[in-house]
Amino acid sequence: MPLVAENLHVRRGGRAIVENVSFRLEKGEALVVSGPNGAGKSTLLRALAGLLPLARGRFSLDGDADEVQSALHYIGHADGMKPALTAQENLAFWGAFLSTGAPGLDPRAALKAVGLGHVAEFPVAYLSAGQKRRVALARLLVARRPVWLLDEPTTALDVAAQANFADLMRAFRADGGMIVAATHAPLGLDDARTLRLEGARREMAA
Amino acid sequence: MLRFANPSFVLRVARRAIPVLSVLTALTTALGLYLVFFYAPADYQQGETVRIMYLHVPAAWISMFAYMVMSSAALGTLVWRHPVADAAQKAAAPLGALFTFICLVSGALWGKPMWGTYWVWDARLTSVLVLFLIYLALIALWATIEEPARAARVSAVMTLVGLVNIPIIKFSVDWWNTLHQPASVVRMGGPAIYSSMLWPLIVMAIAATLLFTTLHLMSIRNEILRRRLDRLTHQAAMNGERALRLEAAQ
Amino acid sequence: MRGPVSALLWRELTVARRLGGGGAMGVAFLLVLVTIVPFAIGPDLNLLSRIGPAILWIAALLAMLLGLDRLFQADAEDGTLDLMQLGATPLELVVLVKCLAHWLTTGLPIVAAAPFLGLMLAQEPEGVFGVGVSLLAGTPALTFIGAVGAAATVSLRRGGLLMALLVLPLCVPALIFGVSAANAAVGGTVPLTTPLAILGALTLGSAALCPIAAAALLRRLGE
Numbered sequence: 001m002p003l004v005a006e007n008l009h010v011r012r013g014g015r016a017i018v019e020n021v022s023f024r025l026e027k028g029e030a031l032v033v034s035g036p037n038g039a040g041k042s043t044l045l046r047a048l049a050g051l052l053p054l055a056r057g058r059f060s061l062d063g064d065a066d067e068v069q070s071a072l073h074y075i076g077h078a079d080g081m082k083p084a085l086t087a088q089e090n091l092a093f094w095g096a097f098l099s100t101g102a103p104g105l106d107p108r109a110a111l112k113a114v115g116l117g118h119v120a121e122f123p124v125a126y127l128s129a130g131q132k133r134r135v136a137l138a139r140l141l142v143a144r145r146p147v148w149l150l151d152e153p154t155t156a157l158d159v160a161a162q163a164n165f166a167d168l169m170r171a172f173r174a175d176g177g178m179i180v181a182a183t184h185a186p187l188g189l190d191d192a193r194t195l196r197l198e199g200a201r202r203e204m205a206a
Numbered sequence: 207m208l209r210f211a212n213p214s215f216v217l218r219v220a221r222r223a224i225p226v227l228s229v230l231t232a233l234t235t236a237l238g239l240y241l242v243f244f245y246a247p248a249d250y251q252q253g254e255t256v257r258i259m260y261l262h263v264p265a266a267w268i269s270m271f272a273y274m275v276m277s278s279a280a281l282g283t284l285v286w287r288h289p290v291a292d293a294a295q296k297a298a299a300p301l302g303a304l305f306t307f308i309c310l311v312s313g314a315l316w317g318k319p320m321w322g323t324y325w326v327w328d329a330r331l332t333s334v335l336v337l338f339l340i341y342l343a344l345i346a347l348w349a350t351i352e353e354p355a356r357a358a359r360v361s362a363v364m365t366l367v368g369l370v371n372i373p374i375i376k377f378s379v380d381w382w383n384t385l386h387q388p389a390s391v392v393r394m395g396g397p398a399i400y401s402s403m404l405w406p407l408i409v410m411a412i413a414a415t416l417l418f419t420t421l422h423l424m425s426i427r428n429e430i431l432r433r434r435l436d437r438l439t440h441q442a443a444m445n446g447e448r449a450l451r452l453e454a455a456q
Numbered sequence: 457m458r459g460p461v462s463a464l465l466w467r468e469l470t471v472a473r474r475l476g477g478g479g480a481m482g483v484a485f486l487l488v489l490v491t492i493v494p495f496a497i498g499p500d501l502n503l504l505s506r507i508g509p510a511i512l513w514i515a516a517l518l519a520m521l522l523g524l525d526r527l528f529q530a531d532a533e534d535g536t537l538d539l540m541q542l543g544a545t546p547l548e549l550v551v552l553v554k555c556l557a558h559w560l561t562t563g564l565p566i567v568a569a570a571p572f573l574g575l576m577l578a579q580e581p582e583g584v585f586g587v588g589v590s591l592l593a594g595t596p597a598l599t600f601i602g603a604v605g606a607a608a609t610v611s612l613r614r615g616g617l618l619m620a621l622l623v624l625p626l627c628v629p630a631l632i633f634g635v636s637a638a639n640a641a642v643g644g645t646v647p648l649t650t651p652l653a654i655l656g657a658l659t660l661g662s663a664a665l666c667p668i669a670a671a672a673l674l675r676r677l678g679e
Contacts, residue, residue: 013353015440051538052676070544078535084474085467096463097543284672339625347608350618360608360673364622367604367669371626378629385636385646
């Protein structure tokens, strides 16, 4: 089941931010989106996640453009965690909320998988930036979805945690998962395809 | 539809239509004022003050009409996400507020000789006052949200929420009024209107509608131009930066 | 494993309980308002008894609005709102559940406290009952209408004042029928059930329509 983007255009505030982006991913493939600051990497990922409207183009999974939003995980700049709840409670909520039927990992097991088993009972407010990020990454595991959209996923992660996340991505792809990641830093994705955004021509809208 | 909604097309129409509309507005207003002061009789009870009606009633009519125009534009924003609809919405709010304000003030001035007080908490007055508050809120919304597309979306939803609410507010204010209204206040309306008063009123209503349309079109034009200027400024800033980079590279 | 809706309700209630203060702050605000009004209009018990329901309703209205501007803001800032659009639950239902949780944590304490404060305003037992019943039927409508205002001002750092400006005119019907119901309980020409039924209709109508409007405002926030 291929993930296909055809001629995507995204506008913001009357200006074209992303123009004419196309790609195609088969099961187990990964795409790294690179480019300078302001080239539209985050905008592209938000549009793929359905959080911004596509001005033109089509993004579909297995030919279906309507259901793609419920088939993907999105890791953005914000972690989507409530500081007052424990790591485990946060993940249990997202597991239930984002569930698509296929059972994901138990919150505790997911935290272990990102090396945070020992802080499961801690309110997220007490965790460091890197730990918070890893809790957010554990969200990818508590609900099973075939596509991961990752916007700078390794921000604030140390070397060991980055290696750990690379392993998780490898396992996910071996299982048939697809990854689209926007990043400056190397993610440790083997034989990933690349898409370089140079920033759209900032032409007039009307 | 698309051709009609093209900003450049709207600008072209505005350039042709504004002079024509302005002349029509001036002529109709002159005719209306002539009729009001030299044709319409003074009321046998209210005397000369009845002439305030020829300002008050058209203003009241436009205060509603402007909201209808704004709601249609709001639909245009939500359904077609079109910049011209955004501009039409934004332009209608201050005009609607202005006409509602004229309606309220002329009503107060009329009320003083008629009812002996500038303001009574009459159901009709109170409903119009709430309408004025809704206009003010929408203007504040436009002034506060900086990103134009977001402002248009928010204002469109709030306009439509207000549209649903206006009949409910009217209904509740009527109810509230019948609970509290002392019986002594004179109701508006009175005897059926004579044709010698009806004609001046109709002409003044047409003049007010023309005035609103002219002002609305002018504001839409200004808004489109303002956005263009905005975009050009952005572009100039960016080109400047690109030029600097090129210089630095050489 | 919980369903998504009950998980959301549980999460909202837990966060509110852990952060604390929402409900208690509303009740304290109610108490402050009820205290300062007699300073302004004098300690005449007959007058206070007559306008008591109105004071309580206005105080409740303001207290409800007080906490509402943060209803979606925290979720927008920490990225929760983005992720909520990826779930199978429609955003309208998410808004409805969030409103319900907010009403349970701040509305219900106000409804529970108002009758006691009514005693300070020289309300007879029937008046106390009327205030309690009318607030119970009407305050959910205030939450739903306020949610639209909260969604409209979610991207603004200081949206509280604008939100009040947007929302208060729309609260006029609920205020009118709320105070009428409270007054009808002490006697008068209208039977209590009439304004109460209309108040219930306002609550149900706003429960149906306001989440749609609020969700439309929350979608595509960054557009």
